Amino acid sequence: AQKVTQAQTEISVVEKEDVTLDCVYETRDTTYYLFWYKQPPSGELVFLIRRNSFDEQNEISGRYSWNFQKSTSSFNFTITASQVVDSAVYFCALSEALEYGNKLVFGAGTILRVKS
Amino acid sequence: DTGVSQDPRHKITKRGQNVTFRCDPISEHNRLYWYRQTLGQGPEFLTYFQNEAQLEKSRLLSDRFSAERPKGSFSTLEIQRTEQGDSAMYLCASSLSQRFTYEQYFGPGTRLTVT
Numbered sequence: 001a002q003k004v005t006q007a008q009t010e011i012s013v014v015e016k017e018d019v020t021l022d023c024v025y026e027t028r029d030t031t032y033y034l035f036w037y038k039q040p041p042s043g044e045l046v047f048l049i050r051r052n053s054f055d056e057q058n059e060i061s062g063r064y065s066w067n068f069q070k071s072t073s074s075f076n077f078t079i080t081a082s083q084v085v086d087s088a089v090y091f092c093a094l095s096e097a098l099e100y101g102n103k104l105v106f107g108a109g110t111i112l113r114v115k116s
Numbered sequence: 117d118t119g120v121s122q123d124p125r126h127k128i129t130k131r132g133q134n135v136t137f138r139c140d141p142i143s144e145h146n147r148l149y150w151y152r153q154t155l156g157q158g159p160e161f162l163t164y165f166q167n168e169a170q171l172e173k174s175r176l177l178s179d180r181f182s183a184e185r186p187k188g189s190f191s192t193l194e195i196q197r198t199e200q201g202d203s204a205m206y207l208c209a210s211s212l213s214q215r216f217t218y219e220q221y222f223g224p225g226t227r228l229t230v231t
Binding site for chain 1: 147149151156157158159160161164171172205207209211213218219220221222223224225227
């Protein structure tokens with residue numbers, strides 16, 4: 001069975017601090033996909049990034065970066081120079097291969113509070 | 117590009133009543149998913165469609181729940197004889213099942229409160 005663990009329930013930082021959100025996953029599949037979504041107070045889940053299991057390259061997009069390590073089954077998300085607008089709930093998710101439905105298994109989420 | 121839309125955004129109903137929610141996916145997306153999210157938790161998968169075919173249902177989807185996607189476009193989720201435990205946010209997502217495009221895009225959700 002697939003499982004995603006986000007051990008950090010809530011993180012509070014002061015604006016301009018860097019913050020890393022942890023994600024650990026479990027799966028028996030050899031092909032799988034990892035995602036991060038942001039859920040701001042408005043409630044709509046916003047897609048941030050997808051990573052394929054066969055591509056361990058880390059990725060940077062502006063102030064966001066992602067570190068995928070198959071050896072530790074982790075897919076961590078770092079926000080550099082955090083801003084108040086980054087305050088939201090962040091979800092890590094895992095899905096199986098496309099031909100098996102590609103349904104998402106989510107972690108419980110990490111609440112990020114960025115204070116000015 | 118029009119995103120995923122859901123209607124209504126909020127629904128308050130009394131226990132025992134039936135409710136129906138609608139989801140309109142992104143127009144070219146052939147897959148449509150329903151999830152349920154309770155307070156403080158991540159969304160949980162309920163069911164999904166590829167075009168008009170319902171291909172998988174979660175064990176969370178009791179007999180009181182039924183979903184349809186009659187023409188492979190919009191979908192409806194009906195809950196019969198609602199119970200207080202059905203109170204949650206119901207999320208719809210759509211995706212294009214093509215190689216290397218697996219992202220699911222979510223709608224704003226329908227918040228159901230059963231009194």
